[in-house]
Amino acid sequence: MKKIYGLLMIIGILVFQACEGPQGPPGIDGMDGKDGVDGEDGGLFLSMVLEAGVDFTEENGYRATGDLEIFEGDNLLVFIALGLDDEENVVWMPLPQTFFVEQGIVIYNYFFTKNSFTIFMDASVSPDELGPEWMEDQYFRVVVIPGEHFQEASSRIDLKDYYAVMKWLGKSESDVEALRLR
Numbered sequence: 001m002k003k004i005y006g007l008l009m010i011i012g013i014l015v016f017q018a019c020e021g022p023q024g025p026p027g028i029d030g031m032d033g034k035d036g037v038d039g040e041d042g043g044l045f046l047s048m049v050l051e052a053g054v055d056f057t058e059e060n061g062y063r064a065t066g067d068l069e070i071f072e073g074d075n076l077l078v079f080i081a082l083g084l085d086d087e088e089n090v091v092w093m094p095l096p097q098t099f100f101v102e103q104g105i106v107i108y109n110y111f112f113t114k115n116s117f118t119i120f121m122d123a124s125v126s127p128d129e130l131g132p133e134w135m136e137d138q139y140f141r142v143v144v145i146p147g148e149h150f151q152e153a154s155s156r157i158d159l160k161d162y163y164a165v166m167k168w169l170g171k172s173e174s175d176v177e178a179l180r181l182r
Contacts, residue, residue, distance in 0.1 A: 047169050050142040050179040056121040056135045063120035064181035066142070070114050073147025078110045078119060079162045081139040092141060092162035095119070103129045108138070117142065119181070142179065145169070 054064040070076060079092035096109040104124035111118055119140055123130060143165055157164045166172070 047146060047171070048142075048144040049166065049169070049171050049176045050144075051176050052119075052140055052142070052179040052181045054119060054138045054140060054181060056127070056138065058127070060182075061120075062122070062127060063118050065116055065118045066179055066181045067116050068112075068142075068144070068179075070112055070117070070144065071147070072114065073150075075145045075147060075150045076110070076112045076117055077143040077145065077159060077165065078117070079141045079143070080108055081141075094160045094162070095140075099134075101130070101134070106130065106134050141176065143169070 050066075050068075052064065052066065056062040056064075078095045080095060080097055082091045082093050085091050096107060099106045106124075107122045109120060109122070121127075121135070121138075123134075127135060141162065143162075145165075157168045159165060
């Protein structure tokens with residue numbers, strides 16, 4: 001019995017010694033991310049989602065302007081309503097948008113400054129030749145994303161997808177504010 005006990009002890013010592021050995025090869029290093037600025041817990045950033053209906057006419061120069069304070073570095077996204085999908089959801093497309101119509105080309109675009117933004121319609125033909133579906137009752141959504149979060153947003157979500165932008169901002173339809181343009 002002493003021989004078996006001794007043999008088990010020797011095997012036990014060898015097993016525990018076998019747990020040590022040379023260090024294996026190093027693994028592949030991951031990509032280090034850029035350290036961000038520390039923020040406050042639960043902090044939020046201010047973003048806005050606005051909606052406006054526009055009639056493009058000769059009187060308004062085929063453009064509509066809104067007064068809106070846009071801080072340095074903030075970004076503005078503008079989407080146009082194209083209609084409804086099969087599930088009755090509004091299809092929002094980002095501007096600029098170019099449409100090839102029977103009469104020529106119709107383009108909707110926008111620009112903004114720190115105090116205002118302008119949505120405009122341009123065409124390769126006289127607007128008189130275009131039907132009312134291109135000129136009247138055009139609906140736009142304007143999304144303001146603070147500049148400090150724009151780079152993060154552009155790397156995390158598809159900024160051309162209105163619904164992805166709304167989800168990322170934590171916004172719902174009830175958060176959309178009406179905006180009157182001039």
